[in-house]
Amino acid sequence: MHRSRAYAVIIDVPEEADAAATAFWSGVFGTPAVQSADEPQFKTLAKAIPDLHTALQTVADEGRYHIDIETDDVEAEVARLLALGATKVSQWLNCHVLRAPGGHLLCVIPVHSDQALFDAQARTWP
Template sequence: MHRSRLFGVLIDTPAKEADAAVSFWATALGGSARPAPGEPEYTGITGAVPGTAVVVQSVDDAPRYHMDIETDDVEAETARLLRAGATVVTDNGEHKILRAPGGHLLCVVPVQSSEHLFATDAKVWP
């Protein structure tokens, strides 16, 4: 048995447009920008969606959105999503990048949110 929940929505933005995207999304969602310490490619938009991280991620790729699903068992959650039809794009050990049917990316990551939020919101899977 393991648990998982939607942790966040990441707005993957070409690096040269990341600053403008941060400004736009903070304004559009009524949040404020908070750069991630030590990870300059990530800027959180705090206060935008309670209980869910909204992050602009600077990428060397095309613009897109992806979701992060946090879990207390990355292997079990990955297996569950593979059974549902996802495929593995990249196995980074601690986290996995998957492609859902329809082509959208998602990441399966260890728990990132507070212990209380995870315990309150996570779904339990057999």
């Protein structure tokens, strides 16, 4: 058995639109975009969506949204989502990028949230 939950909504922003998109989304949610010290491509929008990490990610690609799913067993969660119809796109470090039916991207990552929040909200899968 393993557990997982929606962890984050990520707004992927093309490099050339970074400044304008950062100002826009910061204004939409009424919170400053804080640059990540560890991952320079990310800016966090604190408390923009309750209980979900919300961030801007600068990408060398088109603008879109994607969801990060955190889990205590990455391989089991990837297998579960593939069985539901997702397809593999790529892997970067411990992040598995999948494409859902319909074309939406999602990432499967190890637990990133506070353990108490994960324990309270994660669903258990066989």
